[in-house]
Amino acid sequence: MGILELLFGRKPPAQQPPVQATRNTTIRHRAPDGSIVVEMYTPEQTAARVEAYRLELEAREPAPKGRATDGVKKKTVDVSTLRVLDLRSIPATQYRIVGSAFSVTQAGRYEHGADQYLLIREPRNKHDPNAVAVYGKGRRVGYATRTKAAMLALILDPLPYDAFLVNGTGMGAEKQMQVGIPAAAALQKYLRVLPAE
Structure with missing residues (x-):
């Protein structure tokens, strides 16, 4: 019971909600x-x-997370036209694939990341003459690091192959794309016993 009702026996008028001004x-x-x-x-x-x-x-199409697609340069290769040497039997260490932001979008990392990659030399690369591109499912997904590329260029350039098949890992919840690169000594030992073409 309100004070006015107690004193005068009447109820105050019901309050109206405030009118919102539309802007x-x-x-x-x-x-x-x-x-x-x-x-x-x-x-x-x-x-x-x-x-x-x-x-x-x-x-x-959903935009990639973290980087615009303007700098992505799509490069594909027809694997059936390449002479490929399989290096998967050589013990290798997994290294992060660098430069993927310039090769694939975030969605492309999941689509083209794989458990096997092709290493293809790019001797005419304007940033690094020793560059070794990493291809997943026929699409360039990035590069081997500069130090690994320099080591690989010395060993792989004299060989009569266009690409080299290696193991790797694709994208996952807690992992980035990685490529398996054999140690120089193990790679040279493998190539010494390789039959001549």
């Missing part, structure tokens, strides 16, 4: 001809535009 959204942007354009939208129009934009984004 229009004003957008200013520059038109292609250089003039400034001002557009005003009601809250309903703004909500409709936001929803339309959200649906448009969902329809697109």
Whole structure:
């Protein structure tokens, strides 16, 4: 029971919820001809535009996490045309594949990451004449590190092969793409007993 009702025997008027003032959204942007354009939208129009934009984004391919796709240079190879030497039987150490951000998107890392990779020399690479590209499922996914590439270039360049098959790991919840690179001594020992072509 309220004080007014006790004193005068009547009830106060019921309180109405406060009225929310609707605010229009004003957008200013520059038109292609250089003039400034001002557009005003009601809250309903703004909500409709936001929803339309959200649906448009969902329809697109998901963007990679962490880096724009502008710097990605897609390079593929037809494996059936290459002379490939299988090096998977040589004990190897797993090394991180570098430069993958310039070769594949985040989704591409999952798609082209594999348990086997091809190592292909790139002697005309403008950044490193010893460069060794790493290909997964026919697509370049990155490179061997500079130190490993320098070691591999000395050993692999004289051989009559276009590519070298090695083990590796693809992307996972707690792991990055890695390529198995044999130690120089083990690789040279393997090549010494290799039958001549």
